[in-house]
Amino acid sequence: MQKSPWFKLTLWMSLLVFPLLMHSSLNAGTTGKIAGVVTDKSTGEPIPGANIIVVGTTLGASSDAEGRYFILNVPPGTYALKVTFIGYKAVTKQNVQVSVDLTTEVNFALEQTVVEGEEVVVLAERPLVEKTLTATASKYSTAELNNTLPVATFNDLLESTPSVYRGYVRGGQKYETKYLIDGVDVSDSYFSYGQGAFGGEVGHTYEGHRPSDEKDNAGVTISQGALEEVTVFAGTFNAEYPAATAGIINVVTKEGGKKFTANFFNRTLATDGRKHEGSNVYSDAAQYFAEKAQLEAAGDPTSLRRAALYTWTPEEARKFYNYDPSDSSSNSRSTELSFNFSGPFTKNGGFFFEGRYNNDIGPFPFERSKHLGASLKAHYNFASNKKLSGMFQFNDGGELFNFVNWKFNPKWKYNMNGAPRYKDLSTMGYLKWTNAISANTFYEVQVSRIS
Incomplete structure (x- = not known):
């Protein structure tokens, strides 16, 4: 009996949830920190007891006796910080950029006032040098991804990053690079080294989830619209990250906010056949039509x-001499499509849903690489210091929705129909509990599974 795709998806989700209760691991950082000093603008003296809040969130702090403050566990993004104190004008700093594993320094100088309710708005500037950065890293925020960089996909972003070529960091192999999504290791485990029976290193394949192809960089994928921040470490990195000899790519995904938002992206490409720039200027066809044009131009x-007497038409010559990709390739177009929808589902919770479809048409009629997937991320704040979040995503290469991918392999060049076909399916999910015990301490417990 043929099982429906939704039955298969339900089964995969069931297989995911039960192991979550038994599996946990340390994960890399997914939040940042804000710190600074609050002083009197005229005297330079510190102001103790000033209230600093991250506008639009439940995060905040108070300055100590030396005017210093810090706010932990801040998700990456762009925020506005507001500081208030009795007898001083309230000050709001906008465009404060918070990055993963970095301390963003924001200092305030307050002016005394006799009129209650006065406020000063200041535009924050990002420092040219990150003093707390201890490794060579390239960071991309959601604003840069959407408005600055000329990229349309996550793979395009990696291609434009220094020290990265086709997903390979600093010339290392894929198994030497760690890929993290919200702290979950989703590295391509198709090939990695292990200890052999006689003490030597041997290769092992298929360690848990599907192998990625040349265009993929990890066992699971995600659309660009769901990215909050991407950090690419191409050198040394902090001890909190898992071992990697080439580099680390750390991805933090978006969460649902207090407003409903939606985005849609679609790109279709011409047939992925060879590009034809026209006939050879020294070919027989070029000489043939040059002579004909010269006679017609004479006019006598x-x-x-x-x-x-020159009866051959340019169209006939093109079919005979010129290579036409449509003769040996599918007439279909490669298609990339993604969309996302997010917002609140309660006063204290939100969701972010994204879907994607990719259909790459190769230069041969049978060649196709088709994948579709989706992810759902949700969170709920039980209190200002207690938060539960989770995510589930799948990427289907035919196993779930019953289609077949077929890629060219040079070993089968004399028997194209014998080229191997394949189906695959990858899933990833996690649950994370965050609890801020005090202004100085918080802990996270995360369980995850990838298959």
């Missing part, structure tokens, strides 16, 4: 009669 009766 004799020349026109001779030109009439």
Whole structure:
């Protein structure tokens, strides 16, 4: 009996949830920190007891006796910070950029006032040098991804990153690079080294989830619209990250906010056949039509009669001499499509849903690489210091929705129909509990599974 795709999806989700209760691991950082000093603008003296809040969130702090403050566990993104104190004008700093594993320094100088309710708005500037950065890293925020960088997909972003070529960091192999999504290791485990029976290193394949192809960089994928921040470490990195000899790519995904938002992206590409720039200027066809054009340009009766003897049309010559990709490739177009929808589902919770479809058409009629997937991320704040979040995503290469991918392999060049077909399916999910015990301490417990 043929099982429906939704039955298969339900089964995979069931297999995911039960192991979550038994599996946990340390994960890499997914939040940042804000710190600074609050002082009197005229005297430079510190102001103790000032209230600093992250506008639009439940995060905040108070300055100590030396005017210093810090706010932990801040998700990456762009925020506005507001500081208030009795007898001083309230000050709001906008465009404060918070990055993963970095301390963003935001200092305030307050002016005394006799009129209650006065407020000063300041635009924050990002420092040219990150003093707390201890490794070579390239960071991309959601604003840069959407408005600055000329990229349309996550793979395009990696291609434009220094020290990265086709997903390979600093010339290392894929198994030497760690890929993290919200702290979950989703590295491509198709090939990695292990200890052999006689003490030597041997290769092992298929360690848990599907192998990625040349265009993929990890066992699971995600659309660009769901990215909050991407950090690419191409050198040394902090001890909190898992071992990697080439580099680390750390991805933090978006969460649902207090407003409903939606985005849609679609791109279709011409047939992925060879690009044809026109006929060879030294070919017989080029000489043939040059002679015909010269006779027609002369215009006299004799020349026109001779030109009439050139009966071949340019269209016929093109079919004979020129390579046409449509003759040996599918007439379909490669398609990339993604969308996302997010917002609140309660006063204290939100969701972010994204879907994607990719259909790459190769230069041969049978060649196709088709994948579709989706992810759902949700969170709920039980209190200002207690938060539960989770995510589930799948990427189907035919196993779930019953289609077949077929890629060219040079070993089968004399028997194209014998080229191997394949189906695959990858899933990833996690649950994370965050609890801020005090202003100085918080802990996270995360369980995850990838298959």
